[in-house]
Amino acid sequence: MTIKDIAKQAGVSIGTVDRVLHNRGRVSVETARRIRAIVKESGYKPNMYASTLSSSRHYTLAALTPRHDQDGGFWELPAKGLLRAETELEQFSIHVVRYEFDRYSEDSFRQEAERIIADRPDGLIIAPVLPSPARRLIDALKGNIPYVLFDSNLPETTALAFIGQDSYCSGILAGKLMKLLSPNPDTCVIIQSVIPDVHITGRINGFLSQYADDEKPPLVIEEHIEDRNVCTKFMDTLLSQRPEVEGIFVTNASCHRVAEYLEQRFPQGSPIKVIGYDLIPPNKECLKRGYIDFIISQRPERQGFEAVYTLYRKLVLKREPSSRIVMPLDILTKENVDFYR
Known part of the structure; x- marks a missing residue:
């Protein structure tokens, strides 16, 4: 018909x-x-496809993320997903504009947020790694622009969708893996290497839940180890004060800094087990050389891809998208990493 x-x-x-x-x-x-x-x-x-193609409407989506060179280049991965989705949806006049902020500066976030509000995009994609300024941005939108959160969630907001991993469950997984590698909680350290947000806190709490029955749970230390010199000084101090350390859990993509330090200190192989997140190139190399034992992947490229498609479904197809798209928890080792796609 x-x-x-x-x-x-x-x-x-x-x-x-x-x-x-x-x-x-x-x-x-x-x-x-x-x-x-x-x-x-x-x-x-x-026929939504035909009716959309016949429309002259153009849609601009703003993507607000940390600088692509931060977190070991992690933010290049979701950016690839944004670009892939934009390319696929080019025929529907979908255009993605990236706005980057310094993840350690609320002022930087605020400046980019003001630019976005002034530019008046049709939809917004936010990586809310700085929760307070992210909430202020959302309040400033006044419900006029649909927005999607990825990488980290902000509970009690009106986001169209959250796209990312279940951070608490990923922490549980990391804790179980660490117990296999280093059963004694006294010898385990958690490095919180970035300003805490919902997903970092969730990872830590999930990890610690695996040690709830232990008298002395793993020690949590906040140190911004993304800088090589900072990491070297931190690790020197840590191992001099706690030579019994056998396991280190890094809560983000900076675990390669710890691994690189251990490789220099123990060139014949490190006795310290390391678990971290995200398959950025330096993490992959450290994993293959045996100085990282497990990487938990949250498929950041797919997160960026799904974020664009979620707004496309809402704005162009006029459909209500899924409010929660949860990424699988992929465990990567040196044995399987070359086959991971």
Whole structure:
């Protein structure tokens, strides 16, 4: 059944059918009733693909993320997903504009947020690694722009969707893996290497839940080890004060800094086990050389990809997307990393 068939059966023009289907223009009540009855009886579904292509509307999506060179280059991965989705949706006039901020500076976030508000995009993708300024941005939107959160969630917001891993469950997984490598909690250290947000806190709490029955749970230390010199000084101090350390859990993608330090200190192989996140190139190399034992991947490229498609479904197809898209928890080792896609 086509619009032409409906028009012929209803005894009206194609234009009249189009006005009824899209609720625009003036059509008599009786004619509209007759057309809708035919549509319902025939099970007609509008061709969204064709109608979208025929539209001259252009959509601009703003993507607000940390600088691509931070967190060991992690943010290049979701950026690839943003670009891939934009390329696939080019025929629907979807355009993604990236805005980058310094993840250690609320002022930097605020400046980029002000640019976004001034530019008035049709939709917004946010990596809310700085929760407070992210909430202020959301408040400033006043519900006028649909937005999607990825990488980290902000509970009690009106986000169209959250796309990312279950951080607490990923922490549980990391804790179970660490217990296999180093069962004694006294010899385990958690390095919180970035400003805490919801997903970092979730990882830590999930990890610690595996040691709930132990008298002395693993020690949590906040240190921004992304800088090589900072990491070297930190690790020197840590191992001099706690030479019994056997396991280190790094809560983000900076675990390669710890691994590189251990490789220099123990060139024949490190006795200290390391677990971290994200398959950025330096992490992959350290994993293959045996100085990282497990990497937990959260598929950041797919997160960026799904974020664009979520807004596309809402803005272009006028469909309500899934409110929560949870990434699998992939465990990577030196034995399987080359086969991971």
